[in-house]
Amino acid sequence: MATLGSNNDLLCNWASFLPKAEEAGMSVAFGHFDGVHRGHQAILAHKPENIYIQPVTGQAVLTTDEERDALIRQYAGEQCNIIHVDKRLETKGFNSVIVGSHHPALASLKEHNAKLDLIEPVLYKDEPITADRITDTLLRGEIEEAEEMLGHPYAMTGEVVYGRQLGRTVGMPTVNLKIATNKLIPRHGVYGTITIVDGVRYIGVTSIGPRPTVDDYPTVTIETFLLYFNRDLYGQVITMEIKNFIRPITKFESLQAVREQVDKDVLFVLEKGLE
């Protein structure tokens, strides 16, 4: 059995999940916490001491493990213990369990734990916020709706990698972002974005999808032209927040024509104003 240490990320399995004596007195929460959306935040606001995370398998995620854990600490406090479990949980023998009031296993949780703190689901447009709903809105390119439900921007973090170095030939260098393979990619298209480099926020326009003007591959690239920026970023890890959908990706007659369209995309973003 793994031991508990402050701020340690632990992995334990189902067989060993029953709390040890020192854990039993703690307040706990459990779940996937994918996206760490406003529904999750309502639970985290009660500052559970131990947060048991079950993995999301077989589908794209709103937050990678690293992104999710950082957000959990942001909302629950740096001191919380995040414990990764690799199987379904059997939550028994705890002093206090902080759980959604509509959780399907409520009766069993009540029977096997001293106290339940029941949290009402957080609604958006009269329906509970769920990771699946947020996924659907992102796949439709409805970024503002997704952000309303998330309570924070939909963000992608990754390393800046080399592309074909075509962008610079038309005065439009583009940061190519390599993200985790299981990260959810929103609807293909061009977006207004904010990229965070060394803690500074830069407005940009981002293409997510194939590039029919320059090649015939179905490969999805994530490329951002940053405004008011001129620095080499290769190899750096950066975070990009997606703020609004501008237009679908189209095939132009030349890269120069893409560049002229991107000038219009930039104007659109500047007029709309991003924060």
Ligand SMILES: Cc1cc2nc3c(=O)[nH]c(=O)nc-3n(C[C@H](O)[C@H](O)[C@H](O)COP(=O)(O)O)c2cc1C
């Ligand atoms: C804001 C933006 C919008 C773009 N829109 C399109 C598009 O509509 N169609 C397309 O084929 N490529 C589009 N691209 C991709 C460019 O063709 C690509 O960035 C360019 O070929 C440079 O590639 P490189 O990174 O390999 O140098 C867009 C890129 C950006 C940054």
Ligand SMILES: Nc1ncnc2c1ncn2[C@@H]1O[C@H](COP(=O)(O)OP(=O)(O)O)[C@@H](O)[C@H]1O
């Ligand atoms: N304003 C900018 N926006 C995006 N990238 C920039 C900018 N200024 C400098 N760069 C640098 O230029 C690189 C992109 O140039 P580009 O010709 O598109 O090459 P690549 O195809 O390798 O991405 C970026 O990775 C970054 O290091």
